[in-house]
Amino acid sequence: MRKLVTTNSLADRLDAWSACTTWTVLATCGLALIRADYLFPTVGMGPLFIPLIALAGWRLGLRASCFVTVLACLLNIFPHHVHEVGLNPEVAIARGIIRFSAYGFTVAVIHALRRAYDRERVRATHDALTNALNRAAFERELETLLDGREPGDHAVALAMIDVDDFKRINDTHGHGAGDHALRELTAAATSALHGRGRLYRLGGDEFAALMPIASTAAGQPAIERFHQNLSAALGQSRYPTTVSMGGLVFQPSPSLGRAALMHEADGHMYACKASGKDRVRIAVLRPIAITNTDPMPTGAELLPAV
Secondary structure: OOOOOOOOOHHHHHHOOOHHHHHHHHHHHHHHHHHHHHHOOOOOOHHHHHHHHHHHHHHHOHHHHHHHHHHHHHHHHHHHHHHOOOOOHHHHHHHHHHHHHHHHHHHHHHHHHHHHHHHHHHHHHEOOOOOOEOHHHHHHHHHHHHHOOOOOOOEEEEEEEEEOOHHHHHHHHOHHHHHHHHHHHHHHHHHHHOOOOEEEEEEOOEEEEEEEEOOHHHHHHHHHHHHHHHHHHHHOOOOOOOEEEEEEEEOOOOOOOHHHHHHHHHHHHHHHHHOOOOOEEEEEEEEOOOOOOOOOOOOEEEOOOO
């Protein structure tokens, strides 16, 4: 699946760079600064190494920023001290310490900011109890899929999941047991997806899964297999339980509405709960042509659920 969040912020644009691209930028800019320092030695290019140190720390980590810092010192500080004839040794040492301290401070600040940024990014997209992706992440991912323009017969399987008789676990064993059951479900569902989909906690005991599939024909078997594997794992958990699942298979299209898809899948899930629980009900959306008089705003036809 594509990236969870797509934004135009500077941090996200930098994170899109590969390590190779980042090192290329660092090397190119570093060489340009060295050349400029050689041509205009009286200007002093030392402060311009700070953005390069910051880029290395933000994109490549602490070790890389420390390496770039040491390299900047060797290329910028010491050559000046060697060539400045008659420079007072105390002044030379003071200059070197000041510049090296500025570089070191930059490394420390960028490292702290990166750690804080990563923590907040995880908190913004993950559920604190289960560490599954949260509802906001689910809605953004679904919107991204629907807005995509990728060619081919790719499709998506959406599964809405609800824990059967979850209140009984809380009432019988306490809310701590309920929290444990939700964490077990998250682990079991993540394992059942086999890395080919993402799990989201929408709230309470309701979850959702998005699975990329080759075509709509592969959707029903994928969701059924997911339900079977998840049910088998939950039956062996500390607090055995079952789940009801509503599945919807569709080809992403801007003509589909996120809210309508969620409502449709929810309807199939609640139909399972009403008919005996521990079941899965799956429907397929078949794209149709849209005309000016077409009464179906989603541009899709719902095939019978199975």
